[in-house]
Amino acid sequence: xxxxxxxxxxxxxxxxxxxxxxxxxxxxxxxxxxxxxxxxxxxxxxxxxxxxxxxxxxxxxxxxxxxxxxxxxxxxxxxxxxxxxxxxxxxxxxxxxxxxxxxxxxxxxxxxxxxxxxxxxxxxxxxxxxxxxxxxxxxxxxxxxxxxxxxxxxxxxxxxxxxxxxxxxxxxxxxxxxxxxxxxxxxxxxxxxxxxxxxxxxxxxxxxxxxxxxxxxxxxxxxxxxxxxxxxxxxxxxxxxxxxxxxxxxxxxxxxxxxxxxxxxxxxxxxxxxxxxxxxxxxxxxxxxxxxxxxxxxxxxxxxxxxxxxxxxxxxxxxxxxxxxxxxxxxxxxxxxxxxxxxxxxxxxxxxxxxxxxxxxxxxxxxxxxxxxxxxxxxxxxxxxxxxxxxxxxxxxxxxxxxxxxxxxxxxxxxxxxxxxxxxxxxxxxxxxxxxxxxxxxxxxxxxxxxxxxxxxxxxxxxx
Amino acid sequence: xxxxxxxxxxxxxxxxxxxxxxxxxxxxxxxxxxxxxxxxxxxxxxxxxxxxxxxxxxxxxxxxxxxxxxxxxxxxxxxxxxxxxxxxxxxxxxxxxxxxxxxxxxxxxxxxxxxxxxxxxxxxxxxxxxxxxxxxxxxxxxxxxxxxxxxxxxxxxxxxxxxxxxxxxxxxxxxxxxxxxxxxxxxxxxxxxxxxxxxxxxxxxxxxxxxxxxxxxxxxxxxxxxxxxxxxxxxxxxxxxxxxxxxxxxxxxxxxxxxxxxxxxxxxxxxxxxxxxxxxxxxxxxxxxxxxxxxxxxxxxxxxxxxxxxxxxxxxxxxxxxxxxxxxxxxxxxxxxxxxxxxxxxxxxxxxxxxxxxxxxxxxxxxxxxxxxxxxxxxxxxxxxxxxxxxxxxxxxxxxxxxxxxxxxxxxxxxxxxxxxxxxxxxxxxxxxxxxxxxxxxxxxxxxxxxxxxxxxxxxxxxx
Numbered sequence: 051x052x053x054x055x056x057x058x059x060x061x062x063x064x065x066x067x068x069x070x071x072x073x074x075x076x077x078x079x080x081x082x083x084x085x086x087x088x089x090x091x092x093x094x095x096x097x098x099x100x101x102x103x104x105x106x107x108x109x110x111x112x113x114x115x116x117x118x119x120x121x122x123x124x125x126x127x128x129x130x131x132x133x134x135x136x137x138x139x140x141x142x143x144x145x146x147x148x149x150x151x152x153x154x155x156x157x158x159x160x161x162x163x164x165x166x167x168x169x170x171x172x173x174x175x176x177x178x179x180x181x182x183x184x185x186x187x188x189x190x191x192x193x194x195x196x197x198x199x200x201x202x203x204x205x206x207x208x209x210x211x212x213x214x215x216x217x218x219x220x221x222x223x224x225x226x227x228x229x230x231x232x233x234x235x236x237x238x239x240x241x242x243x244x245x246x247x248x249x250x251x252x253x254x255x256x257x258x259x260x261x262x263x264x265x266x267x268x269x270x271x272x273x274x275x276x277x278x279x280x281x282x283x284x285x286x287x288x289x290x291x292x293x294x295x296x297x298x299x300x301x302x303x304x305x306x307x308x309x310x311x312x313x314x315x316x317x318x319x320x321x322x323x324x325x326x327x328x329x330x331x332x333x334x335x336x337x338x339x340x341x342x343x344x345x346x347x348x349x350x351x352x353x354x355x356x357x358x359x360x361x362x363x364x365x366x367x368x369x370x371x372x373x374x375x376x377x378x379x380x381x382x383x384x385x386x387x388x389x390x391x392x393x394x395x396x397x398x399x400x401x402x403x404x405x406x407x408x409x410x411x412x413x414x415x416x417x418x419x420x421x422x423x424x425x426x427x428x429x430x431x432x433x434x435x436x437x438x439x440x441x442x443x444x445x446x447x448x449x450x451x452x453x454x455x456x457x458x459x460x461x462x463x464x465x466x467x468x469x470x471x472x473x474x475x476x477x478x479x480x481x482x483x484x485x486x487x488x489x490x491x492x493x494x495x496x497x498x499x500x501x502x503x504x505x506x507x508x509x510x511x512x513x514x
Numbered sequence: 515x516x517x518x519x520x521x522x523x524x525x526x527x528x529x530x531x532x533x534x535x536x537x538x539x540x541x542x543x544x545x546x547x548x549x550x551x552x553x554x555x556x557x558x559x560x561x562x563x564x565x566x567x568x569x570x571x572x573x574x575x576x577x578x579x580x581x582x583x584x585x586x587x588x589x590x591x592x593x594x595x596x597x598x599x600x601x602x603x604x605x606x607x608x609x610x611x612x613x614x615x616x617x618x619x620x621x622x623x624x625x626x627x628x629x630x631x632x633x634x635x636x637x638x639x640x641x642x643x644x645x646x647x648x649x650x651x652x653x654x655x656x657x658x659x660x661x662x663x664x665x666x667x668x669x670x671x672x673x674x675x676x677x678x679x680x681x682x683x684x685x686x687x688x689x690x691x692x693x694x695x696x697x698x699x700x701x702x703x704x705x706x707x708x709x710x711x712x713x714x715x716x717x718x719x720x721x722x723x724x725x726x727x728x729x730x731x732x733x734x735x736x737x738x739x740x741x742x743x744x745x746x747x748x749x750x751x752x753x754x755x756x757x758x759x760x761x762x763x764x765x766x767x768x769x770x771x772x773x774x775x776x777x778x779x780x781x782x783x784x785x786x787x788x789x790x791x792x793x794x795x796x797x798x799x800x801x802x803x804x805x806x807x808x809x810x811x812x813x814x815x816x817x818x819x820x821x822x823x824x825x826x827x828x829x830x831x832x833x834x835x836x837x838x839x840x841x842x843x844x845x846x847x848x849x850x851x852x853x854x855x856x857x858x859x860x861x862x863x864x865x866x867x868x869x870x871x872x873x874x875x876x877x878x879x880x881x882x883x884x885x886x887x888x889x890x891x892x893x894x895x896x897x898x899x900x901x902x903x904x905x906x907x908x909x910x911x912x913x914x915x916x917x918x919x920x921x922x923x924x925x926x927x928x929x930x931x932x933x934x935x936x937x938x939x940x941x942x943x944x945x946x947x948x949x950x951x952x953x954x955x956x957x958x959x960x961x962x963x964x965x966x967x968x969x970x971x972x973x974x975x976x977x978x
Binding site (some may be wrong): 054154209229241254337396427483489494 | 620662663676677697947959
C-alpha cells in the first residue's frame, strides 16, 4: 500500500492524491439514489493533470489489478461513479481547458473536465451553439456527458451528445492512448470507435480529450405554455405538432403533481387545477418562429388546451424555464428522497405510458410525479419517498421495475439519457436479450480483460 | 462441395443458389476500380429470403470456415464487395420490403435490400424526408448505405447515414441474431452497437433490418450557381457562408476540368473559362430561403464570384443538378478509367487541398479533376486514366497516395464517405496509428474469430 502510494505520488504529485478516510468517504456518492455498500470505500482518489499521467495511472492499475472509477462532476443519476471496494477514483476535473474553438470549421476541442454550461457560454459568445443540455449542465463536465451520452430537453430537435462528438482521445485500460474520429463531419476510416466510447460509462476507456461539432446559434427563440385538463390532450399535442412538420427545440411535459408543486414553490402562474402542461420552445429564424407559434397554438387548442400563453418578454420566458428547471428540486419539499427514472417510449406511446405510470402508482401505493422531454418520448417518472422507510422503499423498487417493464412493453428503452450505471444493470438483459448483451460483454472483455474499469456499472457487480 | 451445395439448396432453395462459372464470374466486380485477382472467384452466390436463412447460412459458413461477402447493389466504390477465392457471396436484394413508415413517430423500418431512392420517394409522398443522398441512390440499397455509412451532398446540413440509423437487426458471424438500438431518439441502454455496425463494411455482421429516423420534408428549396475565376474565391465562399450562420443543404464545388466537360456534354450554361463553380442549394421555410439566397449572393460576390445565378424555375434548378449528377459519367468521355477519391479535410483547408491536388497532378503527370461536397470538406479528386496503360497507372497510384497523404497532413481523413474497402486498407494505419488500429482489429477478432466476414476489406487481405 505504501509502495503504491509512492508510485501514485510519483505520477501525479503528492498534492493530487487523497487517501485519508474522510477523503475516501467523500467519494462514495454521486447524484443518483445509490449508496455504496458499507465499507466499500475507494483506496485512494487521484487527480491527474495530463493524458500522460492518466496513461501511467492506468498502467499501474492494470498491473496491480486495481479497479478504476473515472469521475467528472459525479452528477450522473445512475450510479455511474459509485466506487467499488479498494478502487482508485480518478477525478478528471483538472483537465479543464477549452483547447480550441474553431468558428470557421464549427469545431471545438476540449478537455474532459470542462463544465458543460461554461463551454456553452463560451461558444455562444461567438454566435455558435452546443445543444446538449442535461439538467446538470451548470456543473456536469463534458467528459462525463460524453461517457454517459447525456441528453436533455433539446434532444427532440438537436439530438444528444453522441451527435456532437467528432473525435476522442481515450486512454485504454492498459494505458495505451488512442485517437478516434477526427475533425471532419464525414469520416469512415474504420470502425466508429468514437461512438463506441460515447455512452460506455467509463467501462472501456478514460476520455482525455473531446473534439466537438458546433452549429450556428439560432437567431431567436420563443417560449409558450399550454395548459390541459387531461393528460391525453397534452400528449396528443406532442404528436400532432411533430406530424405538422414542426420540430420544437423543446417540448416539455409536466403532470399535476409537478405543476402544483412548482407553482407553490415558484409562483409562475401555473393553474393549480391543471392535469398537465406543455412548455414549448421554438427557435430559429424570427419569421419562421412566428408562424410556428401560431400553428402550435392552434394545435394546442384543437387538442383541448384550456389556456395557451406565449411568453411576451424574455423575462417571462426565463421565468417559465426557471420554474421547469426548479421542478425536480421543488419536489424535495414533499418527500426527502426523490428518484428520477428515465424509461423512454416512442412519442405516440406517451399517453399510454403516463396512464400505466398512474396505475403503477396506485397499485404499489407510491407517489409518482411525471415530467419529461415529451418530444422524444423521454419521460421522467419521479418517485417521491423516504429512504429511511424500508417498507416504502420495497414498494418503490417494485414500482420502478413495473415502470421500466411498461416502457419495454411500449417499444421503449430502459434508459433514454441517464445511463445504465448501477441502477439499471439488472434491467439491461431484459431489453437487449442474450445475443446483444453477450456481444457487449465480449467487447468489454476485449478492451478491458482484467475488468478494472468501472467494473460494477453496466453489467452489474461481480458479473465478470 | 456437392454436399455443401445441397445444404445451401436446403436453406434458401435451389433457385436462389448460383454456382455456374458464368454466375461466379459475374460477382467479381463492384463499382470500384478494383478487380479481383485472376482465379479468385466466389464458390457460390446465395440470395437468402429471410433473416432465418441468413442465420443458417452464417452457421454453415462459420462451421466450414467459408468466407462470406455480403452484398447489396455492389455500388460501393471502395472494393467493399470484391470477393475472395472460394467465398460465398450473399446477396441481400430479396430482402427488399419497406416494413413500416410511422409518420407520427418519424420512424421507418426497412429490409436491407430496399433501394435508397425508392425509399426516399415513398417517405416524401408522406411529407417526410430521409436525407442521406449518395450518388448511387437510384440503385444503392439501404443495407449497403448502412454498412458503408454512406454520405452525399446533403451531409453538410443533414449528416450521414449513421445519423439516421436508430436500430438494426444483425446476424453475427456465428449465426446469432442481434437486435441493436430501438425506435426512440434517446437510448443509452449499453454500448452503441448500432453505430459499431454502421460503417463496418460487412466485416462484423450481416444487416437484415434497419430502423431509420425520418425528419419533416423541408417546405421549399432554392438552387444557385456561383462562378469564379479562381479556386480560392470559391473555397473561401464556402467558409464565409457557414461563418455567416447559414448551413446550405448542399454546397458543391466543381473545378475547371469538370465544368468544361459537363458543359460540353450537358449544355447547362456553365462558362467554359471558369476556374471553379459552386452549386448551392438552400432548403427550409420559403421566407428564410429568400433571405439566405440574398445573403449568399452577397458573400459570393464579396469573394470574387464573376457571376451568380439563382435558378428561377424548378426546371432550371433540375437542369443544374442533372448536370452535377452527370459530372462523373461525363468524364468518361475523356479517358476510359475514372477513379473517384474521397479524402476529406476540414472545410477551411479546402483551398490548400485543391492547390496540393493541382501540384500532385503536375508532379506525377496525371489528369485530376476535382469535384466535391465542399460544405463538409469532402472532395472527390477524380483521376482520369487508362487502366490498360501500366506505366500511367503506376503514376496514378503514386498520385493517389500523395493526395491521401496531403489530406492527412491537412487534418483530414483517408475516406469521408466511400469507405476503406480494399482500396484504402493500406492507408488506414497511417491515419489511425497502431493503438486505434489494434483496437479495431481486436474488435473484429472478437466478433468474427474465424475471420469469415468480408475478410479482405478494411484491414487488408491476409492480415489476420
